[in-house]
Amino acid sequence: MFLVVESVHGEQTHSFLKSKDWLHPSLEPLRTSNGSIGFPLVGFGHEDIALVAIRNHLGIEANIVVGETKYRPPVDPHHRLLEAVSTWLEDNKVDTEVNDLLPAKWEKLGELVLLPRELGQTTTWRKITEHPKSDDLWKGMAHALKVTSLGLQAPIANDTYRSAQVKMLLGSPHVQFSDHGVVFAFDASKVMFSSGNITERRRIGAMNMQGEVVVDAYAGVGYYTFHMLVNAGAAHVHACEINPASLAGLEAGAQVNGLLDRLTVHPGDNALTLEKLRGTADRCHLGLLPSSEPVWEACMLALKPNGGMLHIHMNVEEEKIDSWTMTTVERFQNMVANHGLSFNVKPMHVERVKWFAPRVRHVVLDLSFRP
Ligand SMILES: C[S@@+](CC[C@H](N)C(=O)[O-])C[C@H]1O[C@@H](n2cnc3c(N)ncnc32)[C@H](O)[C@@H]1O
Numbered sequence: 001m002f003l004v005v006e007s008v009h010g011e012q013t014h015s016f017l018k019s020k021d022w023l024h025p026s027l028e029p030l031r032t033s034n035g036s037i038g039f040p041l042v043g044f045g046h047e048d049i050a051l052v053a054i055r056n057h058l059g060i061e062a063n064i065v066v067g068e069t070k071y072r073p074p075v076d077p078h079h080r081l082l083e084a085v086s087t088w089l090e091d092n093k094v095d096t097e098v099n100d101l102l103p104a105k106w107e108k109l110g111e112l113v114l115l116p117r118e119l120g121q122t123t124t125w126r127k128i129t130e131h132p133k134s135d136d137l138w139k140g141m142a143h144a145l146k147v148t149s150l151g152l153q154a155p156i157a158n159d160t161y162r163s164a165q166v167k168m169l170l171g172s173p174h175v176q177f178s179d180h181g182v183v184f185a186f187d188a189s190k191v192m193f194s195s196g197n198i199t200e201r202r203r204i205g206a207m208n209m210q211g212e213v214v215v216d217a218y219a220g221v222g223y224y225t226f227h228m229l230v231n232a233g234a235a236h237v238h239a240c241e242i243n244p245a246s247l248a249g250l251e252a253g254a255q256v257n258g259l260l261d262r263l264t265v266h267p268g269d270n271a272l273t274l275e276k277l278r279g280t281a282d283r284c285h286l287g288l289l290p291s292s293e294p295v296w297e298a299c300m301l302a303l304k305p306n307g308g309m310l311h312i313h314m315n316v317e318e319e320k321i322d323s324w325t326m327t328t329v330e331r332f333q334n335m336v337a338n339h340g341l342s343f344n345v346k347p348m349h350v351e352r353v354k355w356f357a358p359r360v361r362h363v364v365l366d367l368s369f370r371p
Helices: 007-019 047-058 077-091 115-122 123-129 134-145 195-204 225-230 244-256 272-275 293-302 320-340
Strands: 002-005 036-040 062-065 106-107 112-115 149-154 163-171 176-179 182-187 213-216 234-240 264-265 283-286 309-315 342-358 360-370
Touching: 002 007, 002 047, 007 047, 007 134, 007 283, 047 062, 077 134, 077 342, 112 115, 115 123, 115 149, 123 134, 134 149, 134 163, 149 360, 182 225, 182 244, 195 225, 195 342, 213 225, 225 234, 225 244, 234 244, 234 272, 244 360, 264 360, 272 293, 283 293, 293 320, 309 320, 320 360
Parallel strands: 112 149, 213 234, 213 283, 234 264, 283 309
Antiparallel strands: 002 036, 002 062, 106 112, 149 163, 176 182, 309 360, 342 360
16 A cells, blocks of 8 residues: 655655654655655555545645555565575575575775685685676675675785785676775775774874875875875875885876876885985874884985974784884884984874784874974
């Protein structure tokens, strides 16, 4: 049963029926060619009560009609995925445990979903990927997740580039998406993007960097660079990066975000490129895990004579965070003395970004250097 009103009264009627719990939650409304809309009612047997209530409370004329009932597609993506995978297994008469093919979570980067690597480690998964109709499964899964491309995560390579290793299952690895006012554009099969660092990207973006010159020693595809330029208001960022695939993403992002004139990219090893930036920066960002130690000294020397701030990323065992902070401050105090500088080194904050491994935290130490 549908309660039909003219479309202009649709919103008001919808809210009223919902407030009374008379609206059927999982059926599609009925659209008619004469510009009216029918709301599906729960089968409570008192449709005339709804009619009278609409007339009396809202002053709207309505009718009850019997129409074809259509169920809405489920809103929960896990549910849609379950349906897609079950349908494929049934259609292809594959006898296997559906749960083995269902990820608990995934990473969505624009039009691409990256499935977790654990999913690819089961024998069921191996069997399925060899199936001649596996493409249909990928299409069904991508459709259920409302994307056009699908890939399977592999561990981040233990190389200098921290390269992503992704096995593409469907579509293109080139992604473009926005993240708090910043657009990223890169090849996700070649570059890692750690969505887990979102709180840190936001924290950095919320800082006041108005008028500052910033050095990003490990810029990647601009994870922090773009937030510092767009959200924190940095005047200029010098971005050091060695990986050609990340450099391509950095340049594409600079273009789409309209930042070409406020960004200088320094391709190559930062051991060399930071040399040219001595005494130029108000702030340096050192975003490499497990440790950015190789550039501690060069970044300190990149600060202007009146000092500035370093943001030092590091993986540290939970119970050692305080002692690591103190040792790090001492290390910098020694460097300051060795270079005959007169900076006072002060730890301002330790941000616990995420768990990197059991008992190991990814932390960021904000260290101030002032004369
Ligand atoms: C972990 S990624 C950046 C990740 C990002 N900061 C985040 O937290 O999501 C580190 C980047 O540093 C770059 N990199 C590593 N060693 C480098 C070096 N010696 N000089 C310049 N860039 C380097 C890698 O290519 C990679 O893009």
